Amino acid sequence: MNSLHLVEKEIQLDSHVSFHQDASGLKFLEVANDLATAKIAMQGGHVMTWQPRDVAEPVLWLSEHARYMHGRSIRGGVPICWPWFGAHPTDSTLCPHGFARVMPWDLMESSTLENGETRLILQILHTPVAQKQLSYPYTLTLAIEIGATLKMALSTTNRGSQPFMIGEAFHTYFNVSDVEKISLQGLEGVEYSDKVLNYDRDTQQDAVRFDGEFDRVYVNTQQDCVIDDPGYQRRIRINKTGSNSTVVWTPWEEKAHQLGDMGLDDSWRHMICIESANALENMVMIRPGQTHTLAIEYAVESR
Ligand code: TA6
Numbered sequence: 001m002n003s004l005h006l007v008e009k010e011i012q013l014d015s016h017v018s019f020h021q022d023a024s025g026l027k028f029l030e031v032a033n034d035l036a037t038a039k040i041a042m043q044g045g046h047v048m049t050w051q052p053r054d055v056a057e058p059v060l061w062l063s064e065h066a067r068y069m070h071g072r073s074i075r076g077g078v079p080i081c082w083p084w085f086g087a088h089p090t091d092s093t094l095c096p097h098g099f100a101r102v103m104p105w106d107l108m109e110s111s112t113l114e115n116g117e118t119r120l121i122l123q124i125l126h127t128p129v130a131q132k133q134l135s136y137p138y139t140l141t142l143a144i145e146i147g148a149t150l151k152m153a154l155s156t157t158n159r160g161s162q163p164f165m166i167g168e169a170f171h172t173y174f175n176v177s178d179v180e181k182i183s184l185q186g187l188e189g190v191e192y193s194d195k196v197l198n199y200d201r202d203t204q205q206d207a208v209r210f211d212g213e214f215d216r217v218y219v220n221t222q223q224d225c226v227i228d229d230p231g232y233q234r235r236i237r238i239n240k241t242g243s244n245s246t247v248v249w250t251p252w253e254e255k256a257h258q259l260g261d262m263g264l265d266d267s268w269r270h271m272i273c274i275e276s277a278n279a280l281e282n283m284v285m286i287r288p289g290q291t292h293t294l295a296i297e298y299a300v301e302s303r
Pocket of ligand 1: 073086096097195247248249273
């Protein structure tokens with residue numbers, strides 16, 4: 001199949017991109033170019049996998065027990081949290097982390113760039129369910145560039161006449177050799193809110209290390225981060241723009257086993273979420289006609 005008709009228009013698929021649909025009707029794009037492979041679920045505009053050709057271990061962690069269901073977020077890869085992060089600020093009946101990660105998205109563009117990367121542009125569909133949860137007129141677009149690095153840019157445009165506020169994140173699950181043996185650099189000196197300790201505030205002193213459940217929103221930080229992974233002999237660089245928060249999460253054993261889609265083995269040890277975000281006091285006000293873009297670039301280097 002070399003063209004894809006989702007809802008609004010027929011898009012010619014680039015030769016490196018293929019499309020398939022599973023038995024329940026969920027739609028996926030698969031990318032295989034000279035630089036990397038990737039898989040994207042159209043529900044959620046969700047990058048599930050990305051692996052540069054010269055990297056041995058997957059860069060993103062994807063649960064073997066992930067659920068592929070309509071209206072349910074996939075555990076792993078890069079879920080998109082939008083238009084709020086965590087619990088909805090006023091209505092606790094609404095799904096945590098917003099609706100973007102469970103909504104259908106449409107493909108707007110598929111092309112090969114001069115450097116060999118595959119570029120995809122997706123746009124969220126305005127379903128009645130989404131409309132109920134955010135009534136302001138907006139456009140939400142995701143640009144993905146798949147190559148030796150992974151680039152993603154999430155752009156929110158206010159199409160109405162009133163300002164509105166959003167929280168957001170690339171809730172990325174990285175694949176690591178053992179969460180207990182890695183360290184995370186880039187947050188030294190940054191203030192955080194610690195969900196495990198009742199949202200207490202404190203300041204990060206040194207590189208972050210993990211020996212138990214960890215769930216923190218680091219605020220007012222534009223710093224890039226690096227995951228140092230001696231087991232896989234590599235570093236993952238997380239560069240970001242348009243983001244003032246970084247969220248770091250690992251559920252550890254007990255919580256991971258309660259989640260239901262992480263399995264009952266020790267696969268939680270192989271993931272760490274480092275999320276480029278705008279959360280808590282870093283939520284973003286978007287004025288009429290204005291576009292705000294949250295962007296990341298991930299790169300892997302040998303240690
Ligand atoms: O980003 C961290 C966090 O908000 C944690 O508190 C944790 O619950 C996690 O996200 C996963 O959330 P989810 O709704 O995907 O199960």
